[in-house]
Amino acid sequence: MATCIITGVGSGIGKATAIMLSHRGYYDHYALIGRNAADMAATAAAMSCNIPAAAIHTYNLDLSAPEGIPEVVASIVATTGSIDALLNIAGYTDPQPLLTTSLESFELTYRVNVYAPFMLMRECVKYMKTSGGKILNVASTAGMTPRPGWLSYASSKAALISISETLTAELSEYGIMVYCVSPGRCATKLRRRLAPDEDPSTIMQPEEVAEVICNLINPAEKCLDGQNIVIRKMINR
Numbered sequence: 001m002a003t004c005i006i007t008g009v010g011s012g013i014g015k016a017t018a019i020m021l022s023h024r025g026y027y028d029h030y031a032l033i034g035r036n037a038a039d040m041a042a043t044a045a046a047m048s049c050n051i052p053a054a055a056i057h058t059y060n061l062d063l064s065a066p067e068g069i070p071e072v073v074a075s076i077v078a079t080t081g082s083i084d085a086l087l088n089i090a091g092y093t094d095p096q097p098l099l100t101t102s103l104e105s106f107e108l109t110y111r112v113n114v115y116a117p118f119m120l121m122r123e124c125v126k127y128m129k130t131s132g133g134k135i136l137n138v139a140s141t142a143g144m145t146p147r148p149g150w151l152s153y154a155s156s157k158a159a160l161i162s163i164s165e166t167l168t169a170e171l172s173e174y175g176i177m178v179y180c181v182s183p184g185r186c187a188t189k190l191r192r193r194l195a196p197d198e199d200p201s202t203i204m205q206p207e208e209v210a211e212v213i214c215n216l217i218n219p220a221e222k223c224l225d226g227q228n229i230v231i232r233k234m235i236n237r
């Protein structure tokens, strides 16, 4: 029985991915990790139109406290029997320039965007190393080019790109593929914090990013790991 763990399922790209994956039939169990129980329940309800409710498992966890991750991962394995895919989609931003960035805000951004994916990967690989599997990290184009005013967010995503590239090489001996995707502008809550005045109808929609993630996480996909894959939509397409 194959299991896929997904973070950030309460909204945006994570929610769209979880629902889309429930149509695809790649995995038998889905372990959803989120910090808002009502949002997670709404995602699980939408998924259960396509798969049995018993295949969906929800775990309440604030990823800014990644110390709680080992217990959750152990609990997922105890319930479903394996871990075959991990999608690190949750993300946080508090866009500030250097002089107004507090240590607390910088650290919170890194806790959610870097420490939590690190801990999830480490704990999941303990189980995945005997059977192989897939890990996918959602970074950002903000991690690739300078973003004045978004210091902590952009640098945290640069770290996630680097971690993904390192682990692609390090984990290949276990048959574990590591993907990294860097979306451009996508109409979500997080994007609204970064660009409050933007018209969301003019940019990528969460389902368009989810489509790429679902294609990569298809167990039949064997060739696109180890790269930072930019997901960007040309205007008017």
Ligand SMILES: NC(=O)c1ccc[n+]([C@@H]2O[C@H](COP(=O)([O-])OP(=O)(O)OC[C@H]3O[C@@H](n4cnc5c(N)ncnc54)[C@H](OP(=O)(O)O)[C@@H]3O)[C@@H](O)[C@H]2O)c1
Pocket: 007, 008, 009, 010, 011, 012, 013, 014, 034, 035, 036, 039, 061, 062, 063, 064, 065, 089, 090, 091, 092, 112, 138, 139, 140, 141, 182, 183, 184, 185, 186, 187, 188, 189, 190, 191, 206
């Ligand atoms: N939208 C874009 O333009 C864009 C571009 C490039 C990359 N990304 C990346 O895409 C990913 C998904 O973001 P999104 O755009 O879909 O935005 P979103 O709708 O705001 O989703 C972010 C998700 O992360 C969760 N999250 C944040 N802090 C958390 C914490 N401490 N513990 C647990 N969960 C937490 C949020 O939960 P709550 O609802 O509880 O806050 C939410 O479900 C992020 O990694 C983001 O950096 C987005």
